[in-house]
Amino acid sequence: MTAIPLLSADELSVGYGAEPVCAPVTVAVAAGTALGIVGPNGAGKSTVLQTLVGLLPPLGGTVQFDGRDVDEREAPFRRAVATVLDDDAFFPSLTGAEHLLLTARGHGVGDPERAVAAQIEVFGLAERAGALPSALSSGQRRRLALAAALVRPFRLLVLDEPERRLDAQMRRRLAARLAAAVAGGAAVVFASHDADFVGALATRVLVVDDASCPVVPTADAVAALHEG
Amino acid sequence: MGVRRFTRRATAARADTSWVTQVGDVLSWLTSAAVAIGVLAGVVSSLRERIAARPPVAAAVLPGAVTAGVAAVLLTGGVLGVLARLGPVSATPAVAAWWLPLPAGRRGLLRGELRRVAAVTVLAAVAAAVPVLLAGPASPTVGGVLLGSVGAALAAAAVVGALVVLQAAGRIRWVSTAAGGLAVVAVVVPAAAASAAAGLGREPADGTVLPAPPPALAIGLLAGTALLAALALIAADRRLTRLPAGALRERGETVQYASASALSLDARELGRALGTVVRTPRRPRTWTWVTGPERAVVAADLAVLARSPWRWGQLAAGAALPVLAARTRGLGDVPALVAVAVVLGWGLAAVSVGEPSRRAHASPAADRTLPLSAGVVVRLRAVVPVAVLVVVCGVSALLVGQGAGSPLGWLAVGAATAPAWAGAAVRGGYRPELDWSGPVVSTPFGVLPTGVGATLVRGPDLGVLGTAPLAIGLLLGEAPPVLVAVQLAWASALAALAVETARKKS
Structure with a gap:
């Protein structure tokens, strides 16, 4: 049985101005799967992610979520899609725990305090939960941004190099947490340079390149990443 | 010298605005200004007799x-x-x-x-x-x-x-x-x-x-x-x-x-550059009253303001500035000067309550974390400013109008300007960044993008326009119910316009 795609891109051309940064992308992501995106620095992985979630307009082709053209300004899209593309999307006067609590309450999470406490535990933020974002290290801010995405319900989670600035233990913990979300029926799209992280999470992998952007089995992509 | 000449030539080569375009822009602005002055002059002319019969300000007490x-x-x-x-x-x-x-x-x-x-x-x-x-x-x-x-x-x-x-x-x-x-x-x-x-x-x-x-x-x-x-x-x-x-x-x-x-x-960027450091709060919030995304936006905005004591000082100063002008001998006798003080003071208050909008514009991802459409988020960003400015403008107008007509009338007409200033706060907060990628013009301040004036006045422009009925009240020396009604309708219409235009730009 073929899964119905939650997110689909057809001949999607991405870039800034009129210049595409990579070859057109055609890919479909079903619920309960994880798509890894790999490619060298500057290949266009982040641009693809930003276009998939409607932050950049496509230069050509289409991108659809749940059968409709992506419009990140609409409430249903925001309700269903969580993103971590930027580490510094914080209110300077709210503490880390308050960011999580407000997000949980805003999404109508039942027992928000418990949900927040659970994410704080998962991401090892207990000692710094009461600190302002400006008082956190870059790695702690990264963890807070990831926790804010996971403290709320979502159908699709889009992450740009989620393993960046995380230590090895935290990377493994994050991969396990995301794998659990995928097992629970969510879809995850993530860009990464970490072969182990990709191997632990991705169902398939999109390789972003100038000439073409094929979707390949995870094992092939991991082997290519190990080879450098 | 060579470097300066090179820079000047490169800049001139990039500036694709011809002198015809610049003259056209100037003529357009002059025409708009002439129309605005003409309309205002017509209003003042029709009110001339009533303005002439305005009672003298008896309550100016400060030297x-x-x-x-x-x-x-x-x-x-x-x-x-x-x-x-x-x-x-x-x-x-x-x-x-x-x-x-x-x-x-x-x-x-x-x-x-x-x-x-x-x-x-x-x-x-x-x-x-x-x-x-x-x-x-x-x-x-x-x-x-x-x-x-x-x-x-x-x-x-x-x-x-x-x-x-x-x-x-x-x-x-x-x-x-x-x-x-x-x-x-x-x-x-x-x-x-x-x-x-x-x-x-x-x-x-x-x-x-x-x-x-x-x-x-x-x-x-x-x-x-x-x-x-x-x-x-x-x-x-x-x-x-x-x-x-x-x-x-x-x-x-x-x-x-x-x-x-x-x-x-760019005053907004200057404010960011000189912004004060936020201190860690002693008591974390629980927000038990936040039961949905709309309240979450309001709660976040309230927390931003509550944790900036300096902003409460700005609000107090903003309310007091027009009062100071109205109570000063020489200044209080000239309604136009009091109106200028009103614009400066309430503008300061609007800047103060516009901080959440400015923050949201600087970090747009924050707006996307809640299940609300972009338009609803921007509309909600006006809630706290309206609530705060109703008090600030109302009390300030009450004290400005002290000794001239009905106190309740002044209170009401001041409070009725709040939607316009709240709209100005949101419009100013969400105004787009200056576009340096397009054509530029040479000015005494250096090279600036074309249309810089129109961009930088986004926000205050609406507040100034929204205070026009109250300024007429200052000229007349009274705030009758019809003025309150006109002020409320005018300010509300401008606020709706401000939120709509801010939403398109967000």
Whole structure:
């Protein structure tokens, strides 16, 4: 049985101005799967992610979520899609725990305090939960941004190099947490340079390149990443 | 010379606006201004008789000298605050990277910076002091203004020296807070006292002119200030070696950011550059009343404001400024000047409550974290500003209109302007960044993108327009119910326009 795609891109051309940064992308992501995106620095992985979630307009082709053209300004899209593309999307006067609590309450999470406490535990933020974002290290801010995405319900989670600035233990913990979300029926799209992280999470992998952007089995992509 | 010529030619080559386009823009602006002036003149003309019959302002109780003193304190507070935020001594990242590690005395490297800061501050102090000295006494003399200017210059030099000493001791942070508090108190206390006196029907005795100090005392004061300035600058020079490189670099980055913002006339960026540090809250919020995304936006905005005590001071000063003008002899008698003070004061209040919008614009991802459409988020961002500004504008208008017509009318007409100023706060917060990728024009401030004026006035423009009915009320000297109704309808329409245009840009 073929899964119905939650997110689909057809001949999607991405870039800034009129210049595409990579070859057109055609890919479909079903619920309960994880798509890894790999490619060298500057290949266009982040641009693809930003276009998939409607932050950049496509230069050509289409991108659809749940059968409709992506419009990140609409409430249903925001309700269903969580993103971590930027580490510094914080209110300077709210503490880390308050960011999580407000997000949980805003999404109508039942027992928000418990949900927040659970994410704080998962991401090892207990000692710094009461600190302002400006008082956190870059790695702690990264963890807070990831926790804010996971403290709320979502159908699709889009992450740009989620393993960046995380230590090895935290990377493994994050991969396990995301794998659990995928097992629970969510879809995850993530860009990464970490072969182990990709191997632990991705169902398939999109390789972003100038000439073409094929979707390949995870094992092939991991082997290519190990080879450098 | 060659580099400058190269830059100028490159800039001219990129500026694809022809002189025809620029003349067209100027003509368009002139036409719009002429139409606006014509409409306003028509309204004023039709109201001329009623304006002529306006009762004289009986409740102006503050001598002009007191208000001039308030202006002096405000200027001093502003200068202190800016100096404390910028260093006063700083080093650009390049200087910090290449000069400070050199095996040379840091005093020699930074002495030029100290001289530059002192010179700029002295010039600014003199430029600010002259108008205050002219406005203070009833009959200013050349000698008095000269002595006063010299005194201001010496005091400024002393302040720079003292601030550098504090900077070297790592105790500069409290200065901004103290200067801000001083400025707020300087505006609020005289305004409150004058309102109370006017309410009691009291007029001061012949205290309208500040007594000039005897010449010997004036010379003595000047000599003392000169000695103080010399000692402070010598102490500052000796402590330059103790300034840590990290702090110098951090302040240098702030100076660069602030300078670029000031030169591009971008007040929002300048505010970000000079913004105060947020302190960790002692008590975390639980927000049990937040049961949905709409309330989450309001809760976040309330928390941003509640945790910025300086903003409450700005709101108080914004409410008091028009009252101060209305209660000052000479100023209070001229409705147009009171209207200008109203725009300045309520504009300050709108800037204060616009902080959440500015933050959301700077970090757009924050708006996307909640299940609300972009339009709804922007509309919700107006909730807190409306609630706060209803109180600020209402109370301020009530006190401005003291002794002229129905107090309730003034309260209502002031509160009715709140939607316009709240819309201005949101519109200003979400206004787009300057577009440097397009055509540029050469100005006395350097190269600026075309359309910079239209971009930078987004926000305040709406507040000024929204206050027009109240300004007519000031001209008439009364606030009848029909004016309140017109004000409310006009301000609400402008607020809707502001939110709609801000949403499109978000």
